[in-house]
Amino acid sequence: MSLRSYFLSSAILMGAAGIIGASGPLQAKAHAAEVSGQPQPLPLPPALPTARDVSYGGTITLNVNATDLQRHILTMQETIPLPPDVSEKGGDFILLYPMWLPGDHSPTGTLDQLAGLKISAGGKQIPWVRDTVTVSAFHVQVPKGTHQLDVSYQLLTPVSPKEGRVVMTDAMVNVQWSAVSLYPAGYFTRQIQFKPQVVFPAGWSYGTALRSDGAQSGHTVTFKTVSFNTLVDSPIFSGKYFKKFDLTQDDKVPVTLNVMADRPEDLAATDDQIKAHRELVHQANLLFGSHHYDHYDFLLALTDKLGGIGLEHHQSSENSGPRGYFTKWDKTFAARDLLAHEFTHSWNGKYRRPADLWAANFNTPQRGSGLWVYEGQTQYWGYVLAARAGLMTAPQVEDALAEVAAVYDGRQGRMWRPLIDTTNDPVIAQRAPQSWRSWSRSEDYYSEGQLIWLDADTLIRKLSDNKKSLNDFADTFFATNNGSFVTSTYQFDDVVKALNAVQPYDWATFLHQRVQDIRDHAPLDGFSRTGARLTFTEKPSDYIESYSTLRHVTDFLFSLGFAVGKKGVISEVLWGSPAWQAGITRDQELVAVNGEVYDADDLKDAITAAKAKSAAPITLLLRDGDSFHTVSITYHGGLRYPHLEGKMDGLGAILSPLSGKISVTDHKE
The missing domain is CATH 2.60.40.3650 (Immunoglobulin-like)
Known part of the structure; x- marks a missing residue:
C-alpha cells in the first residue's frame, strides 16, 4: 500500500467507524445533520508516536x-x-x-x-x-x-x-x-x-x-x-577573519573567546580588553562556585552583515556584537553585558531549568512560567558580572539600571497584565514588532525580572545585616553536582525553599506579589534600600548615549514619549504619552519640527525652548506612507532622561568584584 493510500484508508475507516458506531440519539443527530446538509469534521490523522x-x-x-x-x-x-x-x-x-x-x-x-x-x-x-x-x-x-x-x-x-x-x-x-x-x-x-x-x-x-x-x-x-x-x-561560528583568545583560569578548565568579524581590523583587541573577559570567567566561577562544562567557547561575531543573535548554550554562547566592540571600546559598553548574560545561562537555564521548559524532544511544546528566574535572574547577573569583571564600570551599570527602572515603572500595560503572563510572549508574539509595546507588554520577565532580583538581593542583605546576599543563593541553587551536565529542573517551591535557606522570610508572598499580581509600579525597592532613587535630568547618561549609538535611535521616550530611529522613522511610542495623545504611531517618518527639516538636536532644542508655560506647542510634520499630516504637542516638561542619585554605596557593594580563587580541587555536591 502506498503512503498516500495508507492515509486515505485510515481517514475513511476512522470516518466510517464514527458513523457505524453511532446509535440512538447520536445516530439520529448525525442523520439529521447529514440531511440538513451541515458539514461534520473529518477525523485527525493518527497522533505521532x-x-x-x-x-x-x-x-x-x-x-x-x-x-x-x-x-x-x-x-x-x-x-x-x-x-x-x-x-x-x-x-x-x-x-x-x-x-x-x-x-x-x-x-x-x-x-x-x-x-x-x-x-x-x-x-x-x-x-x-x-x-x-x-x-x-x-x-x-x-x-x-x-x-x-x-x-x-x-x-x-x-x-x-x-x-x-x-x-x-x-x-x-x-x-x-x-x-x-x-x-x-x-x-x-x-x-x-x-x-x-x-x-x-x-x-x-x-x-x-x-x-x-x-x-x-x-x-x-x-x-x-x-x-x-x-x-x-x-552551534558553529566559522569565518574568514577569526581569532581565538584563551580565557582559561587556574582550574585548568578550557575557556576560549572565539571572535569572527566582517573585517580583520575589527579583531584588534588589547590585552586589557581580553583581561576583562578573562575576569568575567573568574567572577562567574566565584559567584556560582562550580561549573557544568568541561570546556566553554564564547562565540562572538562582530558584524553588521550577519543577523543579530544572543542565544545561550550549555558549553558555548552564540552572540553578535557591533564592529567596534574592541576598536571603539569607550563607546560600545552598552553591549558588553551580553556575554556575561549568556555565560550565566550555563548555570541558570541550561543546568538549572524550570521544569516546564524541559522537553523530551525538539517538537514538544515548552511552557515558560519560570522565565522570570531563567531570564530575569540571568539579566541581573549579566549586569552584575559585567561590572565585577570590568567589562562595564559600576557607574555605567547604575545608569543602565536607571533606564530599566524608568522604562518598566512607566509601562502602562502593567495596569492590566501581570508579569507572569508575559512569559507566554515568546509563543504569542514570537518577537515580532508590536504597535503598542508599552500597553501590550512584551517579554518583560527579562528586565522587570531583573528588578525583582535586585529587590530580593537588597532585602537579603538588609535582613541579614549584610552577612548574606543573592550571591549565596547563586552559590547553592546553581552549584549542585559540580561538573554535571545533566539538567536539574525546579519549580516555584524549590526557588522559595532555596531563598529561605539563605535568609528566612515569606519569599512565597514576596514573589507572588511581584510576579503574579497586577501592580501599579515596578519593584523599585531594591534601589531605595541601597540609598539610591530614580530621578530625571535634562542630560542623557553615558549609557543612554552608548545604547542610542549602537541601536541608531534618539531617545525622547520620557519627554514627548517616542524614540526616533534611522531616517527619522518613529521606532516606538509610549501609550498615554504626549505623542500618543497627538495620534503619533510607530513607523511614521518624522519629516520636520516647527517648520524645519527634522534634526535630532533641533528637536532637543525645541523641547527645551517649550519649557516656558507661554511657549507655543511643538509642531511636527509626519509622513505616513503617501500621506503627510501635522500634529501639535503642548508639552512644557523639558528633556527628561533617567538617572540614579543619592548614596550609591549599596549598589557599589553589589557591583564590586568578589575576591578569592577557585581551586582545581573545589567540588560541590
Whole structure:
C-alpha cells in the first residue's frame, strides 16, 4: 500500500467507524445533520508516536556543506540507520524537523527554509508525505528489509534581512544544527546519537563547543559523536577573519573567546580588553562556585552583515556584537553585558531549568512560567558580572539600571497584565514588532525580572545585616553536582525553599506579589534600600548615549514619549504619552519640527525652548506612507532622561568584584 493510500484508508475507516458506531440519539443527530446538509469534521490523522527514553540504537551521520556563500544555501546529507523492527517489517517511519528550540522558548524552527528533501534506500528513491497536522513531521513508508535511509536536503537561508535572520555572508557562517537536521520520532533526543561533519570555505577558521575527532580532509572537519541534544546545543561560528583568545583560569578548565568579524581590523583587541573577559570567567566561577562544562567557547561575531543573535548554550554562547566592540571600546559598553548574560545561562537555564521548559524532544511544546528566574535572574547577573569583571564600570551599570527602572515603572500595560503572563510572549508574539509595546507588554520577565532580583538581593542583605546576599543563593541553587551536565529542573517551591535557606522570610508572598499580581509600579525597592532613587535630568547618561549609538535611535521616550530611529522613522511610542495623545504611531517618518527639516538636536532644542508655560506647542510634520499630516504637542516638561542619585554605596557593594580563587580541587555536591 502506498503512503498516500495508507492515509486515505485510515481517514475513511476512522470516518466510517464514527458513523457505524453511532446509535440512538447520536445516530439520529448525525442523520439529521447529514440531511440538513451541515458539514461534520473529518477525523485527525493518527497522533505521532510518543517519545520514549530508550536508545535509538544506531548513529546518524550528518554532513553539512557550508561553502555556497553566494547563494546562501546550506546543503545536507544524512544517513539514518533504521531500528531492527522497522527493517524487519517496514512501514511508517517518521522524521522530525526541530521546531521548539531551547533558549527561544517558542516554535521558531526555520521549517519554511527546508527544501529539496529526497529520501532513498539502496539507490531507490522513497516517497514521503508531510503530516497534515504536525507539518514538521515527514512520513516515510519504508520497504521491508531496508536497513538505512539516505536523506538529502537544503536550507535556503535568507539572502537579506527581509526574509529573516541572515546566517551566511561573504565572511562568516553560523551553522545551527537545529536548522540543518532531521531526526527520528519516538525517542528522547538525548538517546539519539549523531556523527556531524562540516565542509567549510577554504582557509576559514571555526569555533564551537563540539570537538573534532581528529579526522580532517581538506576543508572537511569531522566531529566526535554526540547526542542530538548536545549537537543542537553546540552551534558553529566559522569565518574568514577569526581569532581565538584563551580565557582559561587556574582550574585548568578550557575557556576560549572565539571572535569572527566582517573585517580583520575589527579583531584588534588589547590585552586589557581580553583581561576583562578573562575576569568575567573568574567572577562567574566565584559567584556560582562550580561549573557544568568541561570546556566553554564564547562565540562572538562582530558584524553588521550577519543577523543579530544572543542565544545561550550549555558549553558555548552564540552572540553578535557591533564592529567596534574592541576598536571603539569607550563607546560600545552598552553591549558588553551580553556575554556575561549568556555565560550565566550555563548555570541558570541550561543546568538549572524550570521544569516546564524541559522537553523530551525538539517538537514538544515548552511552557515558560519560570522565565522570570531563567531570564530575569540571568539579566541581573549579566549586569552584575559585567561590572565585577570590568567589562562595564559600576557607574555605567547604575545608569543602565536607571533606564530599566524608568522604562518598566512607566509601562502602562502593567495596569492590566501581570508579569507572569508575559512569559507566554515568546509563543504569542514570537518577537515580532508590536504597535503598542508599552500597553501590550512584551517579554518583560527579562528586565522587570531583573528588578525583582535586585529587590530580593537588597532585602537579603538588609535582613541579614549584610552577612548574606543573592550571591549565596547563586552559590547553592546553581552549584549542585559540580561538573554535571545533566539538567536539574525546579519549580516555584524549590526557588522559595532555596531563598529561605539563605535568609528566612515569606519569599512565597514576596514573589507572588511581584510576579503574579497586577501592580501599579515596578519593584523599585531594591534601589531605595541601597540609598539610591530614580530621578530625571535634562542630560542623557553615558549609557543612554552608548545604547542610542549602537541601536541608531534618539531617545525622547520620557519627554514627548517616542524614540526616533534611522531616517527619522518613529521606532516606538509610549501609550498615554504626549505623542500618543497627538495620534503619533510607530513607523511614521518624522519629516520636520516647527517648520524645519527634522534634526535630532533641533528637536532637543525645541523641547527645551517649550519649557516656558507661554511657549507655543511643538509642531511636527509626519509622513505616513503617501500621506503627510501635522500634529501639535503642548508639552512644557523639558528633556527628561533617567538617572540614579543619592548614596550609591549599596549598589557599589553589589557591583564590586568578589575576591578569592577557585581551586582545581573545589567540588560541590
